[in-house]
Amino acid sequence: MTELLATRGLETGYGTMQVLWGVDIDVGESETVVLLGSNGAGKTTLMKCLLGLLPQRGGEIRFRGESIGRLPTRARVQRGLAFMSELGVFPDLTVDENIDLGALFTPRARARTRAAELYDLFPVLKEKRRQAAGGLSGGQRKMLGIAKALAGDPKLLVMDEPSAGLSPLFVATVIRSLAACRAGGLSLLIAEQNVKFLELGDRVFTLEGGRIRFGGTPAEIQADDGLRRAYFGLGQDDPGQPDRGQAHDVRT
Amino acid sequence: MLTYALLTGLIFGLYFGLVGLGMNLVFGVMRIVNLAHGDVLMLGAFTAFWLMRVAAVSPVLTVIGSFVLFFAIGIPVYYALVPRLQRSREPEMLSLILFFGLSQVIEAVMSMLFGNNERSIPSRILGGGPVPVLGQTIPFAWLCAAAVSVGLFCATYLYLYHTRLGRQTRAIMAQREEAVTIGVDVNRVSAVAFGLGTGLAAVAGVFAPFMLGSFTPSIGVPIDLVSFAIVVIGSLGNPLGTILGGAIYGVCLMLMRTYLSSFADLLPNLVLILVLLVRPTGLLGRRVRHA
Numbered sequence: 001m002t003e004l005l006a007t008r009g010l011e012t013g014y015g016t017m018q019v020l021w022g023v024d025i026d027v028g029e030s031e032t033v034v035l036l037g038s039n040g041a042g043k044t045t046l047m048k049c050l051l052g053l054l055p056q057r058g059g060e061i062r063f064r065g066e067s068i069g070r071l072p073t074r075a076r077v078q079r080g081l082a083f084m085s086e087l088g089v090f091p092d093l094t095v096d097e098n099i100d101l102g103a104l105f106t107p108r109a110r111a112r113t114r115a116a117e118l119y120d121l122f123p124v125l126k127e128k129r130r131q132a133a134g135g136l137s138g139g140q141r142k143m144l145g146i147a148k149a150l151a152g153d154p155k156l157l158v159m160d161e162p163s164a165g166l167s168p169l170f171v172a173t174v175i176r177s178l179a180a181c182r183a184g185g186l187s188l189l190i191a192e193q194n195v196k197f198l199e200l201g202d203r204v205f206t207l208e209g210g211r212i213r214f215g216g217t218p219a220e221i222q223a224d225d226g227l228r229r230a231y232f233g234l235g236q237d238d239p240g241q242p243d244r245g246q247a248h249d250v251r252t
Numbered sequence: 253m254l255t256y257a258l259l260t261g262l263i264f265g266l267y268f269g270l271v272g273l274g275m276n277l278v279f280g281v282m283r284i285v286n287l288a289h290g291d292v293l294m295l296g297a298f299t300a301f302w303l304m305r306v307a308a309v310s311p312v313l314t315v316i317g318s319f320v321l322f323f324a325i326g327i328p329v330y331y332a333l334v335p336r337l338q339r340s341r342e343p344e345m346l347s348l349i350l351f352f353g354l355s356q357v358i359e360a361v362m363s364m365l366f367g368n369n370e371r372s373i374p375s376r377i378l379g380g381g382p383v384p385v386l387g388q389t390i391p392f393a394w395l396c397a398a399a400v401s402v403g404l405f406c407a408t409y410l411y412l413y414h415t416r417l418g419r420q421t422r423a424i425m426a427q428r429e430e431a432v433t434i435g436v437d438v439n440r441v442s443a444v445a446f447g448l449g450t451g452l453a454a455v456a457g458v459f460a461p462f463m464l465g466s467f468t469p470s471i472g473v474p475i476d477l478v479s480f481a482i483v484v485i486g487s488l489g490n491p492l493g494t495i496l497g498g499a500i501y502g503v504c505l506m507l508m509r510t511y512l513s514s515f516a517d518l519l520p521n522l523v524l525i526l527v528l529l530v531r532p533t534g535l536l537g538r539r540v541r542h543a
Contacts, residue, residue, distance in 0.1 A: 051433055077435035085433060090426040097419050104420075104435050148434070 002029040004156055004187050005050070005081075009059035012049045019045040020210045022059065025189075027156060032178075032188040032200050034218075036231055037207035043191035044086075046207065047160045050189075051083045052076050064155065078105050082154030086164045088145020091134030095125050098133050098144055102151030111151065118147040121180060139170030146177055156187040163194040171196060195231050206231070256388045257510040258503060263390065263398045265502025267463050269495040270401035271456045271475065272482035273408060274449030280425040280489035281445040282334055284347030289453050290475030291358040292322060296457020297371075297467040298362065305373050311458075315400060318458050319451040326450030330443040355472050362469035370466040378462070393462035400459065404452060405495055411448075412491065421445055425489060481520035485527045487534030496535055 006026040013019040019042045027033045037043045048054040050061060052073040061069045068076050077083075082102075089098050099118060103111035119126035122143045128136060133144055142162055149157050162178070163171045171194065178200055182188060190197055198204060198218045206214040206227065214227055221227045275289040299318050303309040309317070337343045337350065380392035412418040420441045423431040432438055460467050460475075478501070486497025504523060508516040527534065 053429065053432065073432050074435040074437055077433075083433045085430060087427060087430060090423050090430060092426040093419065093422055097422075100416075101419055101423055101431075101434055101436075104416075152434075 003027075003062070004029050004031070004064060005189065006062045007046075007050070007059060008062075010046070010049060010056060010061065011058035012045060012054050012056050014045075014054075018057070018210070020049065023207070023210070023212055025205050025212060025215070027187055027189050030182075030185045030187055031202045032182050032190070034197050034201035034204045035189065035191040035207055036193065036195065036198075036204060036221075037191070038193055041207045042210040043193075043207055044160050045210075047083065047085075047158055047191055050076075050158055051081065077152070077154075080153075080155030082149040082152060082157045084145045084149040084157065084159045084162065086161050089133040089136075089141050089148060092132060094132055095129045095136070095144055098148045099125075099151045102148035104152065106152050110153075114151055114153060118150060122147055122177065137170075138165050138167075139173055142166060142170065142174050143177060146174070146181070150181065150186070154186070156189060157181070158189045158191075160191050161193065162190065163192060163197065175200060253510055255386060257506045259386055259388050260390065260394070261503030261506030262499060263394050263502070264463065264506060265499035266398040266401040266405075266495075267394075267456070267459060267498070268478065268482055268502050268505075269498025270397075270404055270452065270459075272479040272486070272494040272498060273404070273491055274452035274456075275476075275479045276483040276486070276489065276494045277408070277445055277452070277491045278449040279483065280491055281421055281442050282338070282347075283344055283428075283489075284334065284337060285344065285351065285480075286449065287348060287351040287476050288355040288358060288472070289351075289449070289479055290472035291355045291362075292450050292453040293457040293460060293475050294362065294467060294469060294472050295358070296322065296454030297460040297471070298366070298457075299454065300458040300461060301371050301373055301467075304377050311378050311396070315455055315458055318454040322454035323447040323451035326447035327443050329450070330446035331439075334442065334446065335439060355476070359469050359472055366469065368468055368470065370468050371461065372466040373461040375462060391462070393459070397459035397463055400455065404455065405492070408448075408452075408491060417441060417444065477520050481524040484524055484534055487536040490534070490536050493534055493536035500535075 004027050007023055010023040011018065011020050023046060025033070025035065035043055035046070045054060049056055052071060056069050060067055063076065063079060063081060066079070068079065090101065093101070099115050100111065103114060106114065119129070124140055125144055125147060128140070133141060136144060162174050166174065175196065178188060178190070182200060188200070190200065198221070201218050204214070204216065204218050204221050205212050206221070214221060214224070221231065271293065275286055278284065278286045296318050299321070300314055303314045303317065304311060333350065337347055340346050375391055375393040378393045378396050382389045383392050383395055412422055420431065420436045423434070423436060424438055424441055428438065460471070464471070482497040482501050483494055484497070485500055486493030486495065501520070501523060505516060505519050508519050
């Protein structure tokens with residue numbers, strides 16, 4: 001599989017506090033990678049560092065073969081990296097305006113076509129296109145966040161906790177939306193603490209205390225007893241394999 | 253008398269809206285309080301005095317020239333001061349100190365160079381005499397100031413809501429870090445907003461001699477107080493809320509001057525305290541649904 005994004009020995013932090021310690025992860029073309037970790041594991045810090053919102057203190061970030069660690073956020077977005085934060089939208093702007101802003105580096109005509117495609121993917125947004133994003137429900141805001149991130153035709157969508165603040169019903173809706181994007185060939189890097197997102201993943205990494213503890217397939221993580229205990233809340237004595245539909249949220 | 257107070261209150265309200273508009277735009281985008289705003293207005297008044305009264309330049313050219321000149325001055329001032337402020341730990345607090353200092357420097361330099369005597373511009377320079385409106389006689393200069401204010405409100409609205417740069421400006425106002433993540437060039441957009449704020453203050457300054465009667469180099473601080481009250485009444489960070497804040501302030505001011513003239517100077521502080529007690533986010537404060 002062709003490498004799209006890779007970090008090698010990535011280190012960063014805030015002030016005198018180091019948060020990430022030599023993080024190695026990689027995402028291939030058309031691949032979905034889930035980064036599992038509990039609160040405080042360093043997921044958001046890693047996402048911010050990938051986007052250039054936090055300066056890296058060591059290591060390397062490569063995107064499409066180019067070292068992007070010293071580039072500003074704007075240049076990384078221009079190269080095809082899109083980010084969806086926990087908030088994901090501009091609450092004071094309309095749905096239309098949010099999607100338009102997601103396509104800052106896209107020619108006008110293509111941006112319009114892309115917006116029409118996104119409204120087909122998220123019909124509920126089309127009905128509310130003139131409404132302020134702040135007035136949408138939590139699930140609709142997540143959909144808008146995804147649509148905004150996809151408006152610029154990115155190569156890789158990096159998402160920070162897309163399930164945050166959502167009811168299980170909306171989580172399922174978001175997972176369905178992302179599955180549709182994945183089927184279209186988009187690469188995804190999803191930082192989550194909700195293991196339901198494993199159903200999307202080709203590979204999974206676990207992050208603990210700013211270090212990568214595990215990297216493998218979703219089947220491998222479920223086969224590992226310690227990881228099962230940590231992330232699914234199930235031990236060796238539990239009957240059968242954990243059902244992904246019954247998987248637990250590792251939020252603390 | 254009531255009709256006159258309400259009518260002139262509305263006219264002054266529109267003008268005061270223009271006075272606060274630039275300050276609110278700058279606060280909305282950069283989250284810094286530009287306490288040199290009133291001094292830029294004073295510099296605009298000096299520019300109008302020299303251009304219209306001394307050089308006999310037409311009022312229309314003076315308004316356009318002042319806006320362009322101060323917009324152009326605002327951009328390098330932004331790059332010299334604001335990005336450093338934004339990198340500091342407490343940009344809001346430091347902005348108060350820095351721009352207050354800048355305000356004092358501007359006032360002191362202008363006082364030393366041109367003296368503290370009051371200057372005025374005769375209303376006839378704008379052309380036209382008193383105009384009858386709804387049975388009241390209103391000076392033509394006041395109507396000009398109100399009309400220019402309305403024109404600049406419309407232009408600001410069009411910029412913010414119907415241009416891509418304006419949408420990026422609103423995106424920064426809504427969520428600065430989110431705007432960075434989608435690739436908005438925050439410095440460029442903020443510099444334009446700062447330039448616009450400076451230009452708008454200068455245009456308000458052009459009309460200050462007509463609306464205030466006269467001006468001196470020390471009008472900056474009282475203008476800042478008025479601007480701040482108007483901005484907070486409308487909604488801090490919402491430039492278009494300034495129009496509502498200005499209208500309320502103008503009408504209240506004229507009613508006070510008409511019926512309780514000795515208390516009129518207390519008005520900015522009274523309205524400010526009242527709004528902060530009743531609705532701290534301002535009358536057009538943001539409402540967001542939390543699902």
